[in-house]
Amino acid sequence: xxxxxxxxxxxxxxxxxxxxxxxxxxxxxxxxxxxxxxxxxxxxxxxxxxxxxxxxxxxxxxxxxxxxxxxxxxxxxxxxxxxxxxxxxxxxxxxxxxxxxxxxxxxxxxxxxxxxxxxxxxxxxxxxxxxxxxxxxxxxxxxxxxxxxxxxxxxxxxxxxxxxxxxxxxxxxxxxxxxxxxxxxxxx
Numbered sequence: 001x002x003x004x005x006x007x008x009x010x011x012x013x014x015x016x017x018x019x020x021x022x023x024x025x026x027x028x029x030x031x032x033x034x035x036x037x038x039x040x041x042x043x044x045x046x047x048x049x050x051x052x053x054x055x056x057x058x059x060x061x062x063x064x065x066x067x068x069x070x071x072x073x074x075x076x077x078x079x080x081x082x083x084x085x086x087x088x089x090x091x092x093x094x095x096x097x098x099x100x101x102x103x104x105x106x107x108x109x110x111x112x113x114x115x116x117x118x119x120x121x122x123x124x125x126x127x128x129x130x131x132x133x134x135x136x137x138x139x140x141x142x143x144x145x146x147x148x149x150x151x152x153x154x155x156x157x158x159x160x161x162x163x164x165x166x167x168x169x170x171x172x173x174x175x176x177x178x179x180x181x182x183x184x185x186x187x188x
Contacts, residue, residue, distance in 0.1 A: 002026055017047035025056055033064050051080040051087050055094065062098060071102050078112065085117035092126040099133060106130040114143075121151035129160055140164045155186025 003026055009019035024039030037060055044053035058073035074091050081087035092109035095102065107130040113123035128143035144161040147154055162177030 003030075015046060017043045017050065017053070020046060021050075021053055021056065024053070028056065028060055028063065031063075033060060036060055049080050051077040051084075054080060055087075055090060058094060062094075062100075067100070067102070070100070071105055074105060074109070078109070083116060085113045085120060085123060088113035088116060089120075089123055089126055092130060096126065096129050096133065101133055104134070106133055119150060121147045121154055121157070124150060125154055125157040125160070128157065128164075132160060132164060137164050137167050141168075153184055155181045155184035158184065159186050159188055 006019060006023040006026055010023060013019060020039045020043035024036045024043055027036035027039060040053050040057050040060060054073050054077040058070050061069045061073060077087060077091055088109050092106055092113060095106035110127035110130045114127050117123050124143050124147035128140045128147060131140035131143055141164045144157050147157040158177045159181035162174045165174035165177060
């Protein structure tokens with residue numbers, strides 16, 4: 001099994017953080033939360049500057065219902081990669097995929113991604129989604145319009161824009177956005 005291979009890798013190189021990280025994420029996906037926690041903490045201690053174990057621990061906290069501990073781990077993730085837009089986007093996605101609004105974390109993470117990568121359409125899409133989650137429709141539309149200016153093929157951005165337009169009462173424009181999202185293959 002995959003777990004057997006990860007355990008063998010750890011046995012052969014116990015000080016290599018990647019083996020521990022892979023074992024931890026494998027156990028996390030399998031619902032073996034205690035062994036996942038142990039492996040992820042070991043990976044984090046062996047590679048204290050790596051953001052990946054921190055984000056995986058945030059995932060563990062979410063899956064086990066320890067929501068009050070999530071922001072500690074997402075902040076640790078961002079502190080380890082302050083100039084990496086992909087990490088900031090990953091943290092934003094983490095919150096948005098769960099509809100979590102904690103201390104404005106989704107907006108802050110998405111704003112950080114946009115600051116680091118102002119021409120990244122996905123970063124703007126995430127910012128629009130975060131504003132939607134915070135019921136800030138005007139800012140959501142602005143961010144989504146920028147995402148679509150940068151990449152008109154982002155089906156999810158069209159869909160989110162449709163939701164925002166529906167909120168503002170622009171039903172015809174909303175329907176057009178939903179159709180465009182569907183035409184691009186996006187299915188919510």
